[in-house]
Amino acid sequence: MKQKLPLLLDCPRAAEFCDKVEYHEMDWTGKLQLRLHLLFCADCRGYWKRNRKLTQLLQKADLHTCTEQEKRQWQQQLQQAKSQESAP
Amino acid sequence: MGGLGLIRNLTQGRPCNMKTHTIDPDQWVDKYSDYLFNYTITRVRDRETANDLVAETFLAGLRSMKNFKGESTERTWLVSILKRKIIDHYRRINSAKGKAEVQFTYRDQEEGDRLEEQIADLSGRNAQQLMENEELGKAIMDCLEQLNQRQAAIFKMKTLEDADTETVCNEFGITPSNLWVIIHRTRTALAKCLEKTWF
Numbered sequence: 001m002k003q004k005l006p007l008l009l010d011c012p013r014a015a016e017f018c019d020k021v022e023y024h025e026m027d028w029t030g031k032l033q034l035r036l037h038l039l040f041c042a043d044c045r046g047y048w049k050r051n052r053k054l055t056q057l058l059q060k061a062d063l064h065t066c067t068e069q070e071k072r073q074w075q076q077q078l079q080q081a082k083s084q085e086s087a088p
Numbered sequence: 089m090g091g092l093g094l095i096r097n098l099t100q101g102r103p104c105n106m107k108t109h110t111i112d113p114d115q116w117v118d119k120y121s122d123y124l125f126n127y128t129i130t131r132v133r134d135r136e137t138a139n140d141l142v143a144e145t146f147l148a149g150l151r152s153m154k155n156f157k158g159e160s161t162e163r164t165w166l167v168s169i170l171k172r173k174i175i176d177h178y179r180r181i182n183s184a185k186g187k188a189e190v191q192f193t194y195r196d197q198e199e200g201d202r203l204e205e206q207i208a209d210l211s212g213r214n215a216q217q218l219m220e221n222e223e224l225g226k227a228i229m230d231c232l233e234q235l236n237q238r239q240a241a242i243f244k245m246k247t248l249e250d251a252d253t254e255t256v257c258n259e260f261g262i263t264p265s266n267l268w269v270i271i272h273r274t275r276t277a278l279a280k281c282l283e284k285t286w287f
Contacts, residue, residue, distance in 0.1 A: 019272050025247070025253065050279045050287070057286055058247060061225040065248045066125040066139070068241075068259060074143055075117045081150050082113065 009037040014044045023054045089218035108158040111165075113150050118237055123229045124170055130222060131174050141177060145170040157279050224286060235274060242267065243274040250274060 009017065017034040020026040026034070038045050122144060128138040148169050156165055232240045242260055245251045246267065253264050262270075279287070 004215075015272060017270050019268060022275075027187050046119060051275060053287055054275055054279050054282070057224060057282065058228065061221055062116045062130075063225050063228060063248050064126050064135075064138075065122040065244045066142070067249065068245070070125075070139060071117050071121050074121060074146055077143055078113060078117065078146055078150060081147055085150070 009033050010046055011037075011041065014038070014041065015047055018044070018048045018051050022051055095155045109161050110158065111153060111156045111162055113146075113153065116146055116149065116162070116166065119233065120166055123163065123233075124166060126225060126229065127167065128170060128174065130218075130225070132177065137177065141170065144173050148173070185263065227282060228278070231278050234281065235277060239270055239274055242270050243278075246271060 014034060015038045017026060017030055017037075021034065022033065034048075038048055101222060121142060124142050125138055128141050129135065132138050132141065145166060149166055151168070156162075160168075232244070235243075238260070241263070245259065246253070246256050251259075253267060256262075257264055257267055
């Protein structure tokens with residue numbers, strides 16, 4: 001993704017657009033710009049493919065994470081338990 | 089390993105090359121809660137129960153900290169506690185019901201096979217797929233653990249919790265352009281980390 005192409009998008013911007021597409025946060029004009037860029041840029045096409053594959057893997061793994069609120073709650077419980085243990 | 093560590097390992101009956109791990113409960117929530125939560129929810133399939141079991145695991149870990157010998161990593165040790173908690177959970181449920189539950193999935197007899205064969209085949213495939221997905225999930229979590237904690241937390245919130253950009257930015261006090269830079273770096277690092285086995 002080093003070369004610059006005489007298109008609307010440069011490579012770093014195209015990479016950002018690739019990411020946004022994976023999160024469904026790209027409008028149709030952005031998608032069109034990206035398509036055009038990908039037609040001429042093999043490096044970005046490579047990134048786009050890897051990125052697509054990564055999204056598929058993440059979906060396949062079906063990971064569940066806890067919320068920040070849940071984490072804060074557990075941290076609080078741990079701190080409380082620790083202070084109770086250290087109390088005489 | 090220094091001379092003292094070597095002598096300590098030999099006197100405690102450990103092999104010479106075994107690394108001794110340390111324990112720090114203050115880091116548990118940040119470092120392991122996502123891994124433990126994912127591990128639990130794939131087994132109990134209920135968010136509230138998973139939440140309770142993880143909380144119980146942390147507290148039990150704190151109480152039995154003195155039993156940690158440093159032979160395994162903190163995470164492995166916490167997972168072993170969690171496993172017992174999950175087994176206890178199922179024991180409680182089954183003793184409340186009085187018997188174990190067996191689940192069947194009925195479907196149309198497309199190929200005219202015997203129902204028993206269909207069930208056996210289905211469960212076999214599902215089990216294999218589940219195991220593969222679990223391996224993949226573990227690999228992803230391992231890769232994320234190698235990253236900066238804040239970066240990983242931002243990525244998880246945006247990708248795995250599917251939170252919108254504004255919510256993530258507010259939670260972590262960053263701008264949308266910061267967020268996309270972090271997302272890009274994390275995705276690149278994650279792809280590189282998973283490349284050998286999963287791409």
